[in-house]
Amino acid sequence: MRREVVVVGDRETVTGFSLAGVARGYVHSSREETLRVIRGLLAEEGVGLLLLTHRVAEELGEELRRMLRGKGPFPMVLRIPDRTGYRPERDELEEMVKRTVGAEVVLRREEE
């Protein structure tokens, strides 16, 4: 199935990806507005990839996490650095690894 790419972030990120041919970009301004946009995008069949800057993701916080929790394989959501290269110290991926692997360690210990 053909699906499109959507980018949500700061102005430079949106401009950059438009230059690369991404049709839809949303410049983040207010938290409520961006949350509403993302909620809509997640429900859209035709969205294959949602690029979201780390900084915006961080500002949306727990509400975004909750939205993403029950999500299927599509749309894929990827957090990316913005023009300043900002990446949080503990990103979602590392959290997930710790959760998965951490419990794994405990489980191995129980076996002995």
Next chain:
Amino acid sequence: MMAVSPTRMGLLRLRRRIALARKGHDLLREKMDALVMEFFEVLRRIYEAREGAFQQLARAHAQLSLCLASWGTLETEQAARETRKGVFLETSLRYVMGVPVPVAEVGETVRTSLGRGYSLLSPSLLDRASEEFERALKLLVEVAELEETARALAGELERTRRRVNALEYILIPRLEAALKFIAMRLDEMEREHFFRLKRIKAVLERREEAGGVPEG
């Protein structure tokens, strides 16, 4: 304690259930181990792919900053609006141990200046910025695919672990307790039965001694 009938039949049925639960537990365990291995493999690939993609994105932003500064913000943004928007993903699903994970192909993202569709009079700085973003986009699609795969595997791992634990710490111990209860109850019934037989025998013998029963 579960509701069980203390009969031989109940005992047999329970034994079968325990054997089944143990088998299920072993199978889920194996699935979990395989998922863990798969997960780590994907993780290794993420760390590889992500660095490259983010570096490319940083290069793209540096190039764009140059363009914004020297050609102008408004002009650059106008060109971005005029750019031909043709990026699509060819998506499908792949199953890794029964877990659906996304597959996305983006094809060639790097275009010629002509293919981009903005004015050919724009500076080469703009072309360079566009090209760097096109490269970054291709790499990011791969990272997204891998990260979503890792997320799906982690979710399945979590669910499998919960089921393994439920069997190991709840269902199997409960079944075993029920089995023990039935076994004890059956033993007790046997003792009672034996005792009754002895009593009957004693009564009969006493009657015999009293001469109550005429000899035939």
